[in-house]
Amino acid sequence: MKKAFLLSTILFLGLAAFSQEAKKRASPHDTLKAKDLSVTYGRPYKKGREIFGKLEPYGKVYRCGADEATQITFNKDVTFGGKPVKAGTYTLFVIPEEKQWTIILNSKLGQWGAYDYDKNKDKDVLQTVVPVTMLSAPVEQLTIARPAAGLSISWDKTQVVIPIKS
Numbered sequence: 143m144k145k146a147f148l149l150s151t152i153l154f155l156g157l158a159a160f161s162q163e164a165k166k167r168a169s170p171h172d173t174l175k176a177k178d179l180s181v182t183y184g185r186p187y188k189k190g191r192e193i194f195g196k197l198e199p200y201g202k203v204y205r206c207g208a209d210e211a212t213q214i215t216f217n218k219d220v221t222f223g224g225k226p227v228k229a230g231t232y233t234l235f236v237i238p239e240e241k242q243w244t245i246i247l248n249s250k251l252g253q254w255g256a257y258d259y260d261k262n263k264d265k266d267v268l269q270t271v272v273p274v275t276m277l278s279a280p281v282e283q284l285t286i287a288r289p290a291a292g293l294s295i296s297w298d299k300t301q302v303v304i305p306i307k308s
Contacts, residue, residue, distance in 0.1 A: 171209070176288040178308050180215045181234070184208025186297075188282050193298035194238045203246070203256045206236045206295065207284060211253040214293075221307040222247065222293075223270030232267060235259060236295070236302075238274075243302045245270050275301045 184207035205211040215231040237244040250262040284297040292305040
């Protein structure tokens with residue numbers, strides 16, 4: 143009886159440890175915290191790859207990070223990309239193109255990647271288009287920042303800035 147209990151305990155602990163290992167994220171994650179918003183996102187690395195137009199194809203919805211889709215929380219009502227947005231938490235998607243990106247806020251939370259975006263696109267709160275700026279030096283790790291002009295997304299030699307007004 144004691145052996146069966148001990149064996150069961152060992153198996154249970156082993157399975158618990160294995161399931162925790164399986165849940166580990168593939169990329170490091172970060173949360174940008176600013177006075178008026180916060181953004182939680184995966185931070186994949188370039189690792190010598192060509193990112194936009196290759197790894198992340200032009201014209202295809204991208205989760206704007208790694209692993210689960212990026213989430214953005216506004217602490218108060220704002221104008222995001224020239225359009226009004228109510229305070230709350232949204233999923234942030236982008237559709238990269240060579241010269242401009244479509245920025246999407248979607249009300250469906252907890253999405254993994256952009257795999258189910260088409261099933262949830264009816265929950266889009268807004269779409270706005272912003273121009274691309276080509277950087278002279280590549281950014282190794284996807285970075286989202288809050289400069290005075292808005293919210294910037296930089297990776298490889300590409301940067302976009304979404305204007306935000308409180």
